[in-house]
Amino acid sequence: MLSIHLHNIIIFAHHGIYEEEKLLGNEFELNITIKHSPQRLPVKHLEDTVDYIAVYELVKKRMAVPTSLLETLATEIAQQILAQFSLAETVFISIRKLYPPVSQLNGSVGVSFDLKRNSVKEL
Secondary structure: OEEEEEEEEEEEEEOOHHHHHHOEEEEEEEEEEEEOOOOOOOOHHHHHOOOHHHHHHHHHHHOOOOOOHHHHHHHHHHHHHHHHHOOOOEEEEEEEEEOOOOOOOOEEEEEEEEEEEHHHOEE
């Protein structure tokens, strides 16, 4: 199994349930791992793997759409990756809101989600 990783991707976006979050925005950190079984070794051509630049573009586009819940973002991004990249067998995604609007919270909040191709269904 080959793993493709996108680590510590920081994207400014307008996600959240509070009006202030939708207006002011926040920074989000994403980590994504996509696993697939190469059809031939060694992997020498981009078409024999998952293009991490194309994954990044997909993520960037989806993150630009304001969404109330991080859970919605994580599950939809994972589904979109499996739909767009036929080689992808599993997707792991974590999303952290770096500056949550929680009084006296010195840290971040986030969600993570694992999705396998054979378990894909409408969520």
